[in-house]
Structures are given as C-alpha cells and as structure tokens.
Amino acid sequence: MTKEADNGGVAAVDRAVAILRAVACQSTPITLANLARATGYYKSTLLRLLTSLERSALVVRRADGRYALGPYAHQLGRAYETTYRVSAVLTPLLTELVERGSESASFHVYRDSEHRICLLRIDSHHSTLDRIDVGDLLPLEYGAAGRLILRFRGTGLAPTADNVLAVSLGERDPDCAAVAAAVFSGDNEFRGAISLSGPKERFTPGAIAHQSELVTEAAQRATQMLGGHWPAR
Numbered sequence: 001m002t003k004e005a006d007n008g009g010v011a012a013v014d015r016a017v018a019i020l021r022a023v024a025c026q027s028t029p030i031t032l033a034n035l036a037r038a039t040g041y042y043k044s045t046l047l048r049l050l051t052s053l054e055r056s057a058l059v060v061r062r063a064d065g066r067y068a069l070g071p072y073a074h075q076l077g078r079a080y081e082t083t084y085r086v087s088a089v090l091t092p093l094l095t096e097l098v099e100r101g102s103e104s105a106s107f108h109v110y111r112d113s114e115h116r117i118c119l120l121r122i123d124s125h126h127s128t129l130d131r132i133d134v135g136d137l138l139p140l141e142y143g144a145a146g147r148l149i150l151r152f153r154g155t156g157l158a159p160t161a162d163n164v165l166a167v168s169l170g171e172r173d174p175d176c177a178a179v180a181a182a183v184f185s186g187d188n189e190f191r192g193a194i195s196l197s198g199p200k201e202r203f204t205p206g207a208i209a210h211q212s213e214l215v216t217e218a219a220q221r222a223t224q225m226l227g228g229h230w231p232a233r
Contacts, residue, residue, distance in 0.1 A: 015041060016049050020073070023059060029066035086191055087120060089225045090183075093218045094122040094194070102214050103198035104129055108145035108180075109191070110153050111137060116146050119192065130176040130197050144168035144180035145193040152182055152190035159184055161233045165216055166193075167208060170200050177203035179211045181219035184228035191226065194219050 022038040023030055036043050050067065053059040057072035086107075094105035107120040115137040123129055132138070140146045144166035151157060151166075164182045178197035185191050196211045203211075220230040 012049065015039075015045065016053060019046065019049055019053065020058060020069075023067055023069055024073075029062055029064075029068040031066050035067060086183075086226070089222055090120055090194070091122075093222055094120055097194075097196065097214055097218055098122045098124050100214060101125070103178075103196040103202070103211060104132070105218075106132055106145070106195045106197065107183075108138070108149065108193050108195055110140075110149050114140060116140055116143075116149050124198060126198060126202070128199050130173065130178075130199065132197065138172060142168070142172040143195075144171075144178040144197075145195040146172075148180055148182045148193040149190075152184075158188060159231045161231050164219065164231065165212055167212070169203060175200055179203075179208060179215050181212075181215045183219050183222045183226070184230075185223070185226040186228055188228065191222075194222065 018039050018041075019035065022035055025038075030038070032043055032046060035041075035046055039046070041049075050059060050061070054061060054070070057070040059067055059073070060070040061067055090107045094107065097105040102124060103126070104124040105122045106118050108116045109119050111117040116139075118132055118134055118136045118138065121132060121134045138146065140150055147166045147168070148164075151163065152159070157163070159182060166180050167178070168180070169177045176197060177200040178195050180193045180195040182193050183191045194215050196215050223230050
C-alpha cells in the first residue's frame with residue numbers, strides 16, 4: 001500500500017492531481033519528459049493516468065505530443081470563479097435583507113436532477129426560525145426556490161416581471177413558508193434563487209407582500225451586479 005493510501009487518500013487520484021498541477025503551472029504545453037521531471041513519476045505511470053485525464057477532458061494531448069489543460073479543466077475554473085463571484089455579490093445582499101427585518105435569507109442553486117443546494121444562508125433575527133444550513137440539500141420539486149430553479153435552469157425561458165417570483169406555503173415543510181426571486185447574470189443566464197423563509201404562521205398576506213418586495217429588490221440588484229438585465233414592469 002502506498003504512502004498516499006496510508007494517509008487516507010487514493011494514490012491514483014493524488015498522482016492525477018499532481019499531474020494536473022504540473023500542467024497548470026506551465027505557461028505553454030508540457031512534454032512527457034518534462035512532466036516526468038516535474039512530478040517524479042515514471043513515464044509509464046504518467047501515460048496511464050494521462051489516458052484517464054484525457055478521457056475526462058481535463059488534459060488534452062496536442063498534435064506535437066505535448067500536454068495542456070483540457071476544456072473540462074477550464075469549465076471547472078469558470079465554475080469556481082462564478083461561484084465565488086456570486087458569493088461575493090450575494091452575501092452582503094442577504095445580510096442587508098436580514099438587517100431590514102426579513103425572514104432568514106438563503107441562496108439556492110441547482111445540485112442535481114432531484115436536489116437544490118443551499119449555497120449561502122443568513123439567519124433572521126426572529127426567535128423562531130426554519131432550520132436550513134449552508135450545504136443542505138433540498139428537493140427541487142418543492143419550495144419557492146426549487147420551483148424557480150425548475151422554471152429557469154436550462155429551459156431558455158426569458159425572465160419577465162411575472163415569472164421571477166415564487167411563493168411557497170407549507171410545500172416542503174408543512175410548518176414553513178418562503179418567497180423567492182430568481183437571479184441572472186449576462187445573457188439571462190440563470191444563477192439561482194434568493195429565498196426568504198421562516199415559520200408559515202408569520203406569512204400573512206401582508207407579510208408575503210412585504211417579503212416579496214424585499215426579495216425582488218435584492219434579486220434585481222444581484223442580477224445587475226452580475227451583469228444581467230432585470231425585466232421591466
């Protein structure tokens with residue numbers, strides 16, 4: 001058993017990551033010989049791992065035999081940049097919502113075909129809360145944020161003043177309710193949904209109207225800060 005495996009990792013994965021790091025550190029594509037020197041691995045080991053990395057589009061082998069990062073590596077980098085840009089924009093807005101007396105503010109994004117994930121969360125100042133934490137998986141089919149994700153993600157539906165808001169009363173949890181508004185970036189690309197959620201008993205018609213106004217304003221500001229265009233009324 002290798003040292004990497006003894007430390008709780010998987011040796012092949014550790015080696016693959018080392019290869020990716022070596023390729024990423026180069027300003028130009030790297031030869032197999034230089035990759036062997038950079039990683040300390042035998043060429044036979046490198047070739048086996050590079051085959052898997054090429055299949056995953058993390059690395060590409062050029063016509064001259066040198067290696068460079070593949071399209072999926074660039075996709076991951078873009079996703080990383082987007083996630084942190086969204087967090088930088090949304091966190092102050094969620095905090096401001098709570099300071100203005102809203103229910104607990106969250107930002108939800110698509111996770112898989114059945115789930116959304118809570119990416120950001122600021123608890124309200126109320127004594128009773130709905131219990132949602134960052135990283136929690138929630139169903140796509142239930143809840144205001146889930147409905148917006150299903151409505152916009154990958155559907156090509158253009159945002160309008162009438163479809164960017166959703167209200168949920170006891171769908172996911174019979175004792176909880178929420179209002180949510182969709183957030184977009186450039187070219188109407190859907191990014192996720194801001195949700196204000198809490199105990200259903202506090203969601204009177206007047207409270208729903210007020211929370212809807214708050215969350216819509218925050219979603220509009222987030223969209224504009226991310227380079228998107230908010231639909232006119």
